[in-house]
C-alpha cells in the first residue's frame with residue numbers, strides 16, 4: 001500500500017493488500033463507499049450515474065433497484081437469451097472469424113439491451129448500438145485522465161465562460177446524447193407495455209416498482225443507461241482478454257478441451273450448469289480475470305492517518321501481481337488455482353468485482369456470461385497463433401492493452417477455426433433451436449435489423 005499526494009486536497013491511496021482492502025472497503029464500508037469528485041460526470045448526469053455518483057440517498061435508491069433485479073434468481077430468468085446470444089456469438093465466429101472483436105462486442109451489448117430493455121441488437125451496426133458507441137466514445141474521452149483541464153484539482157476553472165471552455169460544450173453534447181438515447185429506450189419499453197407486449201425485461205419491473213424504490217422517470221432512464229455502460233464493455237473486454245490469452249497458450253486450450261470432452265462430450269453444446277463440473281475451465285476464467293479489473297473508491301471521513309478525508313483509493317494490478325500471493329504472477333497459469341493454495345487464491349480473485357457497497361451489482365449476470373462463453377468457445381473452436389507471410393506462427397503479446405477508462409486488449413489477430421465440421425454443425429443446429437428465445441426480443445427491431453434476422457434464419461434452415 002502506498003499513497004501519492006497530488007496537491008493540498010488530493011491524495012491517491014493505492015491498495016495492494018487483500019487484508020487492507022477487506023478491512024477498508026468491507027468492514028468500514030459506511031466510510032469508504034463514496035466516489036472521488038468528478039466534476040464532468042456531475043455536470044453531465046447531475047448525480048444520476050450509479051457508477052460515478054457520490055454516496056447519496058439518490059445512489060442508494062438507484063442501487064436498491066439495480067440490486068433487486070440482478071440477484072442470482074433474477075439472473076436465471078435472463079439465461080435463455082444469454083445462452084441464445086452466446087450461440088449466436090459462436091455462429092458469428094464460424095461465419096466471420098477475422099471480425100471476432102466486433103462479434104464479441106455485439107454479443108455483450110445485445111445481452112445488455114435484451115435484459116434491460118427487452119430489445120436485442122442483431123448487428124454490430126444496428127442503430128441502437130451505433131448510437132450507444134458514438135455517445136460512449138465522447139463520454140469516455142471526456143472522462144479520460146488528462147484529456148481536459150483539471151477542474152477537480154483547480155475548481156476555479158468551473159467559472160471559465162463556455163465560449164472559452166471546450167469541455168463545457170462537450171459536457172452539454174454528451175448530456176444531450178445520453179438523454180436522447182436513454183429516454184428514447186425507456187419510451188420504447190413504456191410503449192411496449194401499453195401494447196401488452198411485455199417480455200419481463202429489467203426496465204418493465206423498475207417502472208412498475210418505481211414508487212417502492214423511490215425512483216422517478218429521469219432516475220430510471222439513467223439507471224438503464226448506466227447498466228449498459230457498466231455491463232457491455234466490461235463483459236466484452238473480458239472475452240477479448242480471454243481470447244488473447246488462449247491464442248497465446250495452445251497448451252491451456254488442449255487441457256481444457258480434454259476436460260470438456262469428458263464432461264460435455266461432442267453431441268451437445270455446453271450449458272451453464274456444466275461449469276460446476278469443469279474445474280480447469282473455472283481456473284482459466286480466474287486466471288484471465290486479473291488483466292483489467294479496477295476498483296475506485298473514495299474515503300469520505302477520517303478513517304486513519306494514511307487515509308485523510310476525500311482521499312481516493314484504488315486497487316487492481318498490485319493485488320493480482322504480488323509475488324508473495326501469486327508465484328510468478330506474470331505467467332498465465334490456471335493450474336495455480338487447482339493446487340493446495342487454490343481456495344486462498346480464489347478468495348483474492350473474488351475482489352475482481354470490487355468490495356463493499358460499491359462492488360459490482362451485475363456480478364451474477366457477468367459470471368453467467370463469462371462461464372457460458374468460455375465453455376462454448378473452448379468446446380467449439382481452436383484459437384491458433386497468427387501466421388506471418390511465410391506461414392510461420394507469430395508470437396502473441398499478452399500485455400498489449402489500451403489504457404484508458406476501460407481496459408481492453410489492443411486489436412490483435414487470432415487464427416480461429418472450428419474444432420471439427422461436426423462441432424460447427426452442432427452450433428448451427430443449436431442456433432436454429434433458439435428462434436423462440438430470440439423472437440420475444442425482436443418486437444421493436446427496425447426494418448434493416450428485421451431483414452437481417454430473416455435472412456439468417458433462412459440460411460440456417462437450408
Ligand code: HEM
Nearest residue numbers: 051230231234235294295296353354355358359360362366
Ligand atoms: C465481466 C464483467 C464485469 C466486470 C469485470 C465488472 C467489474 C466491476 C468492478 C470492478 C466495479 C467497481 C467496483 C468498485 O468500485 O469497488 C463494477 C461496478 C459496477 N458494475 Fe460491474 N462488472 C462487470 C459486469 C457488469 C454488468 C453485467 C453490469 C450490469 C448488469 C455491471 C454494472 C456495474 C455497475 C452499475 C457498477 C457501479 C456500482 C456502484 O458504483 O454502486 N457490471 N463492476
